[in-house]
Amino acid sequence: MKTMLLFLLVVPLLSSCGFKDMDKRFIVKAIGIDKSNDKDLPLHVSLKLAIPFSQIKPGQTNTFQFVSDDAKTIAEAVQHLKSKVDKELDFSQSKIIIFGKDLAEERLNRESIDWFLRRREIQGMTFMALGDPSAEQVLKVKPKSERLPGDSLFLSFDQEGTESSFIVTEYLFDFHRRLSEKGLDPYLPVIKPLNGTYLIDQVAVFDKEKMREVLNPEETRVFNELSKKISKFDIETRTDTVQFAVSVSKFGYTYTIDEAKESKPVLTMNVKMTGQTAESSQSFDYSKWKLYEHEAETEEAKRYEKVLRKLQSIGVDPIGLGLRYRATRHHREKEWGRWSSVYPQLVFHVNVKINLSGSGGIK
Template identity: 35%
Template sequence: MKKRIKAGLLLLLVGTFFLPSLSGCAYKGVDKRSFVVGIGVDPAEGNGKDDKFKVTLKIAKPIASLKSNTENEYAYLVHESDSVAEAMRYLDTEADKVLDYSQTKILALNPEILSGDLFQLMDYFVRRGDFQLLLYVVAAVPSAEEVLKVKPKLESAGENSLYNFFDETGTESPFVVTTFLFEFRRDYDTKGLSTVLPIVRGEDSSKFIVNHSIVLKDTVEPVELGLLETKLYNSLKKNSSGFGYQIDNEGYKFTLTLDRINMKIKIQTKDGQKPRAVVRIKAVGAVNESNKLLHLKELGHYDRLSAEKLTEEVKELFESLQSKDVDPFGFGLKYRATRLHTDSLLDEWKAIYPELEFDVKVDLQLKSVGAIQ
C-alpha cells in the first residue's frame, strides 16, 4: 500500500515538473503577440496580374501606461493577392510575432467590392474560428486602408474611436447603423431581405463621418441611403428611439423626439386586386422646438400634422427602395413567412414586388408640446 502511495506521489511530482513546459509550447505570451484591431479589404491596385484584393491590418502598438502616452500608436501591414485568405497568410510572414485577432472589432470593406456575389468573401471571415462573429462590418469611403489610418484628434490612449460609433457606449445617433458580421452574412443570404451596412467616411485623416448607409443585394448594384433615409430605417427596422424629426406642414415647423416607435407589416394578395403592403406605425413622442406658440389643448391637431408628414416620408422611402429592387425592410421575407412554402414561392414574390402598393398609416401620439403652462 505504501509503495503505491509513493509511486503515485512520484508520478504527480514528475507531471507537475513537466506541465509548464508542455503548456508553454502551445501558448504564446502577450509579449509574443501583435493584436490586430481592424481589417480592411480594398480592390487590388494592379501590382499583380491575378491580384483581386488588397488587405490592410491595423495593429495596436503596446504602450507603457495610459498616463505616459497621450495617443494611440498603430502599425499597418498591407498586401495584395488573388484572395483574402492568401493575403492574410502572407501577412503572417511580415510580423515577428503571432497576429492575434481576439481584439479585432472592425471589418472595413471598400464599396467597390460590394457589388456582385460576396459569399466567398464572407465565407472566409465566418469560417475562421479566431474571428468574432460580432465584428462590426462597415463600408469604408474612400477606401478601407484610408479609413483604418484615420487618427481622430479626440481619440485618447487605450481607446479606439471607431468602436464608439457602434457599441452603444459612445455616441448614440439615428444616422449610425450597426451591423455585425453574423447579421451581414445572415441577411445577405436571406431571400426577401437586403442587408444594410453603415458608411464610414474618413475626412482629412483626422475624423470619421458616419451618417449614411448602403443597401446590398447580390443581383443589383448597391444603393446608398441618405441622412433622412438612414434615420427612418434605423427607427422603423431597428426600433431606435429618442431621435428628432423635422415636421413642416401647414405652416408649422417643429422638431419631434420619438420615445417609442413600432412598425407592423402585412402583405395582402387578393384575386382581382393589386398586391398591397399594409404598414401600420405607432409612435409616441413630444415637441422639442417650434416656430409658433403651441397649445396643449390642440395636441390632437399637432398629432395629425406630424402623422401626415411622417406617412409621406415613409411611403416615399418604400417606393424609392422598390424602384431600385432592394428590400431592407423585409417585405419579401414577410411574404414568405406568411405563405405555405412551395417551390415557386420566391418567384411569385419577385413578380409581386415591382407591383406592390404601400398602404402606410402612422398613429402618432404627442405627450406634450415641450412647454410648461
C-alpha cells in the same frame, strides 16, 4: 513505480501549447478589404494593429501600426503580412471589418467573407461596414478623442458612446445570413473620413452579390427605424402653417399584405409613435395639438412610403418584408416564387399616428 516511469517517458514527447506573451503579439483591432490596382492580386488587405503598452496616461494618444498587402485571397495576404511585422498577429480582439466601396460595387458575396467565418478567433458579433472611398483611408484616420486604436468606431456602433438614429449597426453573423436568406437582403453602414474623424450617416443596400445603392442621410434614418425599430429619434415637420421638431420616445409598427387583387397587391403599414416637442418656430397652443399631430403624421407617412418605394425600385428587401411573407404562409418554395412576383407590384399605404405627450421644458 511503473506509472511514474511511464509518465517521465511521455512528458518529453508532449508538444508545447504555443502560447506567446502579449509583448510578442500584435492585436489586430480592425481589418480593411479593398480592391487593388493589380489584376493578378485583386485584394488589398489592411490591418490596424494595436501596440500594447502598460499604462494609459491622461492626454496620451493611442499607438498603432498600419500594414497592408495585395494578394489573391485574404488568407494569402495575412500570411504575407506576417513577414512585415516582428510579432504574431492576434485576431481575437478584431472588432470591425470594413470593405471598400469599389470592391462592394463589383462583388461582395459569401466568398468574400468566407475567411472571416472560418477563423475561430473572429467573433460573429464583429461589426461590418463600408469604407468610402476606401477601407484603407478609413482605418488610417486617427481621431484625437480615441484612447485605443479603432475605439471611436466601436463606441459609435455599439451605442455605448454616441446614440444616433443615422448610425446603422450590422454584424458579421447577420450579414452572412442575409447573403443567403430569401426575403432578407444585406446592408452595411457607410463610414467616411472627415477632418480627422468619421462621418457615419448613410447606409448601403445590397443584393446577394454586390452593392446596389447608398441611401442619403434622411432615407438612412427612416431605414433604421423600419429595420431596427429604434425608439429614440427626432422628426421634423415643415409646412406652410407650422414648423417644429418632435423627440420620439416610443415607436412601433405593424403591417399587412392584401392580395385580393392579384394585379394590385397592397401593403398597409400602421405606425405609432409618442414624443414631445423638441423645437418650434412658434408657441405651441394646446388647442391646436391635433393640428400639429396631423401635420407631423402626414409628413412622416410620405417619408416612409418614399423609402419603401425606393427599396422596391432598386429590387432589394433589407427590411425583411419577403421573409415575413414566407413565414406567414405554408407552401414552402411556392411562397418565394409568389413573393418575387408580388414585391415589384406592391402598393404601399402608410398610416402614422403620433401622440404628442408634451411641449418640452417650456412652461
